Amino acid sequence: MWKPEACIFDLDGVIVETSDAHFKAWQRLAESLGISFGEEFNEQLKGVSRRKSIEKILALEDRQLPEEEIQRLMDKKNGWYQDSIAELTPDDILEGVPEFLTSLQQMEIPLGIGSSSKNAPYIIDYLQLNDTFGVIIDGNKVDNTKPDPEVFLKGTKALNADPSKTIVFEDAASGVDAANNGGMISVGVGSQEYLGDANLVISDFVGLTPQKLFSQLNEK
Template sequence: MKGNTAHENPLYRECTIEAVIFDLDGVITDTAEYHYIAWKQLGQELGIPFDKEFNEQLKGISRMQSLERILQLGGQDQSYSQAEKADFARRKNEHYVSLLDSLTPEHTYPGIRELLLELRSAGIPAVIASASKNAPQILRALGLESLFQYVVHPDSVAHGKPAPDLFLRGAVEVGAEASRCIGIEDAQAGIQAIKAAGMIAIGIGEENVLKPAGADVVMKDTGGVNLSFLEETLQAFGC
């Protein structure tokens, strides 16, 4: 009797992409400058000046984690109560949200809308796994809201990046197996989170920054990221 081939085995799952899980800031659009402006203003009010080089440390982490790093920079991390810190974070976010009013669909990064349409046509879920609580507002402003099957709210998971929680939650919500998911990130903490989740990691940005964090592939920008590229990446680094 002939033995079963892999394709005849009912437990066999073809090596195909089951979900693509995106960071938002720096991958879908660039709101990093808005974060920088809002944090810098708060820092100035607290007497803690900082530059864009320091601001790179705030990429991919939560609002409260960012605030703690700024307070540590100024030696003020023990100077305020939790209520005061929450108020600082609220004020920063209000400023940031006011800056988002200028976002339009034209602010979407090159190739992203086309990629999302390709994924929808192929029946592959697209998910947002961002530390930003403002993700739904940003997607609406960009006209992309309908192209994502799920947006993970950062408060719905126990730990933010570099822990894998956001990415794993996204995969569960769309019924995808982690090893057949591709995560796309521009920050070291995000790449670390993708790899900790057992997913393929594509970095957008500088290779010397994202490769050491564990990125399987690094692209200078999003222009060359299409469905064919994602399928080739899964074959090369995944199942």
């Protein structure tokens, strides 16, 4: 049976759901600036860096701010977000994910995290998954954000894997694009509507085995 040389996972929305914490923090920030911010617009911020997210929010009202104010706002949003994620425990790992990761480990497939979030190491620690992933490439380690493939290419290099034989799991369109741009095998986790450019889209990991996934990819 074919199997990949490595598997790299986005974090938010794939391993654990922190999108609500992000949404509330961004909404609180936007409203402090007098800018209306809803859940539909929040979809555009998935997989996007903190700075680019601020720029997108300001663009809603055609606003510009000096660099020091942008930095202050980024720090404020991150403080609110960190307060929320500090309450995470292993019980917050999404259903089906622990079993899927354990099966991959039993198959001796190297695993990594590729996340735009600069908080990824904290979240992995709260979830007690430090021993699961051989590498964590996050927003602190890249210069270019998704859809640039840098985060995933650095992951494959650290795992000594061929990008074309690496599966990337993503819940954001920008992340799927990043995987595709890096020549990797992209698996979207979520809605076909948002993730249709992925090689394969799964709704979640519940009841999914690596063998079943690899078989589905082989049929593509």
